[in-house]
Amino acid sequence: MKPHRIAQAAGLALLSMAAQAQVSDGVVKIGVLTDLSGVYSDVAGPGTVAATKMAIEDFVATEKPSFKVEMVSADHQNKGDIAANKAREWFEKDKVDVASELVTTSVALAVQKIAKEKNRVVLISGAASTAVTNENCNDVTVHWTYDTYAVANGTAKAVTQGGGKKWFFMTADYAFGHALEKDASAVVKANGGEVMGSVRHPFPGTDFSSFLLKAQSSGAQVIGLANAGGDTINSIKQAAEFGVTPKQSLAGLLMFITDVHSLGLKTTQTMYLTEGFYWDLNEETRAWSKRFFAVHKRMPTMVQAGQYSSVMHYLKAVKAINSDDTPKVMAQMKKTPVNDFFAKNGKIRDDGRMVHDMYLLQVKKPAESKTPWDYYHVKATIPAAEAFQPLSESRCALVKK
Amino acid sequence: MDIFGIPSQAFFGQLLLGLINGSFYAVLSLGLAIIFGLLNIINFAHGAQYMLGAFAALLGLNWLGINYWAALVLAPLAVGLLAVVIERSMLRHLYKLDHLYGLLLTFGLALVAEGVFKNVFGVSGESYEAPEILQGGVHLGFMFLPIYRAWVVVAALSVCALAWYVIERTSLGATLRAATQRPDLVQALGINVPVLVTATYATGAALAAFAGVLAAPIQQVNPVMGSNLIIVVFAVVVIGGMGSILGSIVTGLGLGIIEGLTKVFYPEASAVVIFVIMVLVLLVKPAGLFGKQA
Numbered sequence: 001m002k003p004h005r006i007a008q009a010a011g012l013a014l015l016s017m018a019a020q021a022q023v024s025d026g027v028v029k030i031g032v033l034t035d036l037s038g039v040y041s042d043v044a045g046p047g048t049v050a051a052t053k054m055a056i057e058d059f060v061a062t063e064k065p066s067f068k069v070e071m072v073s074a075d076h077q078n079k080g081d082i083a084a085n086k087a088r089e090w091f092e093k094d095k096v097d098v099a100s101e102l103v104t105t106s107v108a109l110a111v112q113k114i115a116k117e118k119n120r121v122v123l124i125s126g127a128a129s130t131a132v133t134n135e136n137c138n139d140v141t142v143h144w145t146y147d148t149y150a151v152a153n154g155t156a157k158a159v160t161q162g163g164g165k166k167w168f169f170m171t172a173d174y175a176f177g178h179a180l181e182k183d184a185s186a187v188v189k190a191n192g193g194e195v196m197g198s199v200r201h202p203f204p205g206t207d208f209s210s211f212l213l214k215a216q217s218s219g220a221q222v223i224g225l226a227n228a229g230g231d232t233i234n235s236i237k238q239a240a241e242f243g244v245t246p247k248q249s250l251a252g253l254l255m256f257i258t259d260v261h262s263l264g265l266k267t268t269q270t271m272y273l274t275e276g277f278y279w280d281l282n283e284e285t286r287a288w289s290k291r292f293f294a295v296h297k298r299m300p301t302m303v304q305a306g307q308y309s310s311v312m313h314y315l316k317a318v319k320a321i322n323s324d325d326t327p328k329v330m331a332q333m334k335k336t337p338v339n340d341f342f343a344k345n346g347k348i349r350d351d352g353r354m355v356h357d358m359y360l361l362q363v364k365k366p367a368e369s370k371t372p373w374d375y376y377h378v379k380a381t382i383p384a385a386e387a388f389q390p391l392s393e394s395r396c397a398l399v400k401k
Numbered sequence: 402m403d404i405f406g407i408p409s410q411a412f413f414g415q416l417l418l419g420l421i422n423g424s425f426y427a428v429l430s431l432g433l434a435i436i437f438g439l440l441n442i443i444n445f446a447h448g449a450q451y452m453l454g455a456f457a458a459l460l461g462l463n464w465l466g467i468n469y470w471a472a473l474v475l476a477p478l479a480v481g482l483l484a485v486v487i488e489r490s491m492l493r494h495l496y497k498l499d500h501l502y503g504l505l506l507t508f509g510l511a512l513v514a515e516g517v518f519k520n521v522f523g524v525s526g527e528s529y530e531a532p533e534i535l536q537g538g539v540h541l542g543f544m545f546l547p548i549y550r551a552w553v554v555v556a557a558l559s560v561c562a563l564a565w566y567v568i569e570r571t572s573l574g575a576t577l578r579a580a581t582q583r584p585d586l587v588q589a590l591g592i593n594v595p596v597l598v599t600a601t602y603a604t605g606a607a608l609a610a611f612a613g614v615l616a617a618p619i620q621q622v623n624p625v626m627g628s629n630l631i632i633v634v635f636a637v638v639v640i641g642g643m644g645s646i647l648g649s650i651v652t653g654l655g656l657g658i659i660e661g662l663t664k665v666f667y668p669e670a671s672a673v674v675i676f677v678i679m680v681l682v683l684l685v686k687p688a689g690l691f692g693k694q695a
Contacts, residue, residue: 037516039625042525173669202672206620206629210418210664213544217411233525233621241619243538243545262525262621298523 023067023324024095030056030311031096033083033111034126035103036075039204039229042258044103044126044303049073050296051308052100059315066322069315072096080106087111091118097324098123098314101307105129105176115140119326123314125306128228128254129179130389133351137396140326141352142333145306146276148176149389151254152184154274154360154382159222159251160191167251168220169198170211170235172227177203180253181226188224196220203227208235212242221248228254233262240267256301260375265366272362277302277342278376281359284341299373309342310354346384351396358387407665414544415665416658421550423657424557425612429630430637430649431561432608435568438644439581439601442492442503447609447634448627449511453480454610455617455626456518459529469532469614473556476614477607484606488599496598511628518624526623535618553615560611561650568646577601636679642692652690 032052034044049071056069072094076083083102090096091114099115102108103126115122116138124132125145132143160167167188171177177200185195196218199211212235215223223244225235232252239245252259255273279289279299288308292300317332318324338346343356361376369375391399407415429451436444457476461467467475487510495502530536531549538547568574580587580594588594613627620626641652656675663671682690 037519037524039524041519042523045524200669202669204629205672206626207422209421209550210415210661211668213411213414213418216545217408230525230621230623230625237528237621238619241538241547241549243547258523258525262527264528267528 023318023322024097026066027068027070027095028315028318028324029070029072029094029096029098030314031087031090031094031099032071032073032101032307033076033086033090033099033107034073034101035078036073038078040078040103040126042262042298043229043256043301044101044307047292047296047298047300047304048101048103048125048307051292051300051304052311054292054295055308055311055315059312063316063319065315065319067318067324076102076104076107078104078107080104080110083107084110084114087114088118091115091120097121100311101125101303102127103303105131105179106174108132109136112136112138112141121314121326121329123307123310125310126303128176130183131175131179133349133353133389134395137351137398139330139352139398142310142330142348142354143352144310144354145302146358147353147388148180148183148254150276150358150382150387151274152180153187153387154358155251155253155272156184156187156224157191158274158360158379159249159272160188160193164222164249164251165193166196166220167193167222167224168196168215168218169224169226170208170215171198171200172203172205172231173200174203176228177226181224184224184226184253198226201227201231203231204229205231206234208238209242211235212239212244216242216244216248222251223248224251224253226253229259233259236263236267236271256303257299257373257375258301260363261298261373265364265369265375268363269365270363272360272379274358274360274382275302276356276358277305278359278361278378279305280374280376281378288341305342309338309340312340313338349391350398350400351391351394352398353388355384355388357384358382410543412665415661417541417544417546418550419658419661419664420654421554421657422661423654424554424561425615425653426634426637426657427561427650427653428557428608428615429612429634430641430653431564431646432605432612433634433638434641434644434646434649435564435608436602436605437638438646439568439577440598441496441500441581442602443500443507444602444605445504445508445631446487446511446514447507447605448629448631449514450480450484450606450609450627451613451616451630452518452624452627453483453514454613455529455622456522456613456624457610458614458617459527459622462529469535469618473611473614477610480610480613481603481607484603485599488602492602493595493598511631515624515628522624524623524625526621526626529617529622531618549618553619556615557612560608564608565646565650633675636675640675640679640682640689642689645689645691648689648691 032049034048035041074086098121100123102124105127108124108127122141124143128148130147130149169181171181199214201211260268317329321332334348346356348354360380362379433447454476457479458472461472535549538545584594637653641648663674
């Protein structure tokens, strides 16, 4: 090699050594991998992309970081293999530092593994299953917004303690549905209730009439809907049609404000559900949600609010240590408590679970709703320590017992 | 008394539900069978036309105050008109070509329609209520039958019977059938074949839209309601025989009942059973149960 080339090479080597404590290439790239057009696109989807953009803009405006922040987004169509390929492409070719959102359990589980392999961060807002922080847990994942344990625990406990002792489950026949039914059954039994039976319907389904017929003849007081999205919506609608309600009551084990909006208060009134966020909780949530509404034209679901919160927490961690090196950022994120409009005194545990308060909500009657999206009574706040699966029951290898 | 281990009450209830769903499949597959039987077009836009019918009813009510009964007539008309435009501008250029081109074009149109509606309305959809007089239900002893579901059976089967009668027993139907087999001869006799063809495609689309209006109070009206259903309807038509009107009606009813029984004994398989039957029928009788070999 010519002398000046050696000098150049040495110079570059020196520079790159000095850059060890810097953000890689001076850019933090955030990938939003979500369901942009399918069954969960209202719950997550374009709203999470908008929320991420908001977070990045707010972060750059208030924190004035020395590095650039970019965002890429893609549609995983609720398919684990498409998500895995996209994540791999992002990590290997496009220098994406974190994969986020990841609604649909099969997607989240797949991308978790690839992120561990490629040493990148995973921020999960939309996916539900507790497997993320149990059997599938690793040290590059944060499960931010909610999980099947938290929503099942809140709703099933409240309904069973309130007198609904006999339950029947209508379950979506895939991993998420099974997990939700399992978690909810355990809670029902622990609170003195009885599971009269269950039926598994194909996912996705359209006509639930024959499953509702089974539920009707089971002698149950409460029909637990262990499904989500369009399945939950149609189950509720058809339950009203077949005279199942109001004689038996329905418990939507995973419901979002967009479901209530779609069905209307007449059909969903008095139903109990557990969510991690409600736009009308307090002044802070209202202020943020109004800004979100201006962009997205709908009030945020907990997944969309959680996406903003998790991305902001990540970016602040990167700035605090001036590095996007994965283990360092993970340590910083776990060290820092979460205190924003989404969560107060939130904390990321060793298993990757971000624990925060959950809210037991009841859908208002039509006459009680004063403004658009004014849908819920907040019946109780479930403190973070109670809301999520205790570490003592964890099946995660990272948890020291 | 127990039938196969299921209380007889539950069994008859599920059978009735199967019949209701079957009549729904029948009217949907009827439109498809008409279009394929008479025009040799595989109309993949059928699911989108079903969805458009439901949305026409919903938007008609919200924006123009058109009630359910008027929507039963106006929505199919609107979708039929749209179908006329599609047929005149795009579809007619493909008749001389392989079936595949018609399939691709209609599939593309379906994707466009779905995409536009998803963008505007989101995926969760909106509620549409049945008219007052059809709400509520009757206690039959072995189950609670919603009045609306009974109406669906009556409406669907009446339309099927009417369509079958027109095609198989009237001179208009005979002209239609002749025009598809020997268009040159029929045209030589002074009959305007292109107009007949357009009218036929529009009728098939209108039938899909009619089914959409019937479905609107039962499920949420959302942009993907058609794409979920279209595959099942295709299976029904293939089993019944692609060209046979009677075949699609009878098969629709039969498969609805079989699906209903599967939901009793092994619900997890209820989405798959129709395709299993399709595979078996294709192995044994490729032209379908009522189809004639080409």
